[in-house]
Amino acid sequence: MLPPRAVFGKALCAVVTPFTATGALDPARAQSLATELLAAGCDGLVLSGTTGESPTTTDAEKALLLAAVREAVGPSVPLIAGVGTPDTAHTLELARQAERAGATGLLVVPPYYSRPPQPALEAHFRTLADATDLPLMLYDIPGRTGVRIEPETVLRLSSHPRIAAVKDCAYDLLGSAKVITRTSLAYYSGCEELNLPLYALGGAGCVSTVANVAPAAVRAVLDAFDAGDTAGAARLHGELLPLAELMMASGLPGTVTAKALLDTGPVRAPLQPAAPATTRALRAALTALPQSRGAAPTLS
Template sequence: MVTPFAEDGSVDYEGARRLAAYLVDEQRNDGLVVSGTTGESPTTSDEEKERLLRAVVETVGDRAVVVAGAGSNDTRHSVELARAAERAGAHGLLVVTPYYSKPPQEGLHRHFTAVADATGLPVMLYDIPGRTGVPIATETLLRLAAHERIVAVKDAKADLFAASQVMAATGLAFYSGDDALNLPWLSVGAAGCVSVIGHVAGADIAALMERYRAGDVSGALAVHRRLLPVISGIMTQAGGAIMAKAALALLGRPAGSVRPPLAEATEQQVARLREDLVAGGVKLPDGVA
């Protein structure tokens, strides 16, 4: 979930409440990640994160799973974020691989274990080496799976063979972290996806999953192909947070600007986004298309 900002750059907490309700009640997302990368977590303070999480839990926590982003490249800070999230009512934690520092695999194991030990909440690991510089190795995932509270992986590594090996050997639930691969991930046993395009196409993703699980693979494939322009418009131009906010603005939903060092979508990017959303079946308000 993006973090809506007001015109003065502050967090729009009331907008976050409205957005969370829209994502759950209208877009059929059965869970929300608050303060993940798409939520611009590197640029929000710990106080903003906790207040935002409380607002979302109070709004939709009775009908959706609310997962708090609690990762950083500082283990001590990650532990603090995890404990704050537990106090604020989070149902689970998303913990990204420590970025920039490029720790060895033993360092990753110690980091994730420390965060998992810090609270009673279930933990989803976030494996995205393209942003962090270090993948979580298969052997490390097998070790971490022994921890009773490490229960899932958001995978943006796109190694379906390695993930298949981990799923076959452990109880870890895998979630696609790349909207272009949501359907392929289901074919190897993934539990679902953590989506960016779910801001505007969550109901379609839910339909894709329902069809696949009911054995209607061709129906799921049809939805996947219809959503390709939406994925392209949001994920291939300027980054998920920027373009998801631009898409929400086209729909008249709370979003606001992005915080530096991100920059707003250009007029050309928004024009292409508008075309891609319409091509993918996203209904825009009258006068927008």
């Protein structure tokens, strides 16, 4: 069962980008990882996002990755392509490229570093929404971009027919709830600890980094809530928190911690691999998670 707002499904994975041992893009491993994640409970995949190391992959690699995964998963699986850059013109190029390569939707982060004011930010998103036939998922993550997509700006943008969703990493449940109750936008939690709270407020689901290694466990929380088992959902959510904390709140990027657990090759500089002690702790937390058993991605 999917919530009515879940335009891309409810359990989405922010997928790591596999590289070979020498650091080159590994399309074949990307294909196998995608099929593993879908078989284990993901409804759709977000490619070339923060977890996908988009700052260090080329435009050509982004297109190749998306086309390879589309070939592997078929035409009906939602694939959302990260296309955000600090430059509106470059973002438009990536958006059109992603449409040609088979994207279902576009994940668009605010232009970072320049920190445009809200009217300029609104114009940026409207320009992108007019540029292709694909729906947009706005990515509100002020901790990384330095600029918030303010709730009032999101309310105005919701009138655009191709602005369909928000990946919410703003840590503002009040602001999110205001938009959810006043629009039809699909709100996806981008913060693991808020997956259940935001869902309970009327969110559409989550875009999860933890789902790279525990997709069934991430989905089980939302399924339990949909089944009316709120106590069970809370219990499953609590079981995920130790792993989520190690992966997302230990001072390391989620890309690093996810790749420490996966057979997907190295991270690209400036990122560095997790230390052996960190990897051991991550593996212990994953092993302790009951829902991690069964169908799951290939672990390292």
